[in-house]
């Protein structure tokens with residue numbers, strides 16, 4: 001028996017009469033289940049993830065016909081033209097019509113998650129949090145809706161929101177989008193207060209001008225879409241690797257002329273589309289043990305473009321310290 005079985009009448013093991021459910025809209029249905037099993041059980045279940053989406057349907061639009069979206073039972077949503085998208089058991093939404101197979105697989109995301117949980121990205125995430133707090137303070141500390149475009153396994157958005165919630169009085173709602181289903185599945189299991197979607201950032205299933213902040217960490221950008229969904233007073237924070245990012249690995253993986261990881265072209269492209277307000281370099285070294293080094297090698301696309309022989313060499317090179325180097329760019333829409 002599934003714990004979110006809506007056609008069957010068991011929710012978290014509690015029986016609810018079928019007649020009570022028929023003809024009821026989703027909000028009424030959720031209330032019915034809450035009354036039946038008590039709010040404490042609900043908070044721990046997948047139910048809360050679906051409710052979170054229900055509360056925020058106005059943020060979304062159909063990626064096919066661009067019309068508004070409404071819910072359709074507990075397990076799907078439908079647009080005004082009838083295009084239907086699934087809400088998965090763990091509560092994420094799938095806006096893709098077919099699964100896109102990429103090199104970002106479960107193994108990569110699980111290593112990325114381990115590296116993230118060990119704090120390797122924390123100083124960079126704190127820099128993003130500080131930029132958002134500063135912006136909120138200037139805007140009068142109102143509620144904030146954040147989009148993470150290319151969120152991967154979700155821990156960056158999760159940590160940033162936890163940080164903001166401990167520092168700011170306003171309400172923070174996060175939406176994470178990634179084209180990789182594997183990443184979104186992991187994210188949706190770990191962070192139930194955030195809305196997670198499998199979607200293409202080049203065709204965001206989001207309404208115009210709803211987001212106060214877009215973050216885009218080590219992921220591709222689509223500035224046309226970012227401009228469309230960002231509020232006119234919103235900010236875009238993009239993180240690109242600095243020239244020394246994971247230098248110890250790149251020195252072994254590539255020949256000397258290919259080792260440089262210059263980000264000038266990316267910054268130029270950003271500044272052609274958004275007005276740059278601030279650029280911060282966040283650079284630090286972290287000691288690594290062998291296990292951590294293996295996860296770093298498994299989480300980075302840098303490993304895709306080298307030979308097995310070089311990867312073996314890197315594993316056995318006695319690397320015990322790794323360089324983290326990020327460029328964090330904050331900007332606003334052009335013309336503001």
Ligand SMILES: C[S@@+](CC[C@H](N)C(=O)[O-])C[C@H]1O[C@@H](n2cnc3c(N)ncnc32)[C@H](O)[C@@H]1O
Pocket residue numbers: 102104112149150151152153156177178179180183199200201202216217218219220301
């Ligand atoms: C290097 S990972 C970074 C993930 C995460 N931001 C992090 O820093 O751990 C790049 C991410 O971009 C996502 N991505 C690539 N193309 C995308 C697209 N068109 N739409 C949405 N996500 C995309 C990948 O699936 C992957 O999760």
Ligand SMILES: [Zn+2]
Pocket residue numbers: 062063064065066067079080081082083
């Ligand atoms: Zn549609």
